[in-house]
Amino acid sequence: MRKMFFGAAALAAVVVLFTPGLAWAAQAGAGLAWEGPLQTLTRSIQGPVAFAISLLGVVVCGAMLVFGGEINEFVRRAIMLVLVVAMIAFAANILTGLFNYGALVPVAGGLP
Template sequence: MSSKKALTLLLGLAAASLVMIEPALASGGGGLPWEGPLEQIQESITGPVAGAIALAAVAIAGGMLIFGGELNDFARRLCYIVLVAGILLGATQIVGLFGSSGSSIGVPLEAHEQAPAVAPHG
């Protein structure tokens, strides 16, 4: 067998094995030990308490910047940090204001309920 035929056979076998292994790679790998704590942190910083804290932080920091008069550089930077942290914590709340609730794209449930039933022919 020539080296060209061997290389072609080897590449063909490699491609076939990649095609056959795809379902195994697509299956779920189970829960990793750090997923639970990370999900709990995500729920904590995206919940209603975080939204209230973010709103208060933005209001207080904005008020300090507007009505604070002459702030030294440290106080001004601290206000900016609090303002940015409040905006970051409230980002999910801000997105929720626009009616977005995740990756839900499709026909609303009401449209399915109002659709006429189709009788089977036969």
């Protein structure tokens, strides 16, 4: 039993020592054409304009749900969809402000 454990530990040590380059290569990305626009989109979600729009969206959607009276189910679901999108953008901005680390994209100079 001990031989098996030491053999597995030795194999794990060899794998860890000789394959760290693969982990770094995985972070580099493939450089595909659609990665640039997606990174631009995620950076723009964390900006001050997105923060103001998401805060306004949360207030307006909340008011519509509370004071909307009788609205049909489709409109209620559409309001909730807008509310969820606004909350996601709002949370991304709050995390960036509190921890200097974005929910979607790491901020320059943030945590490693």
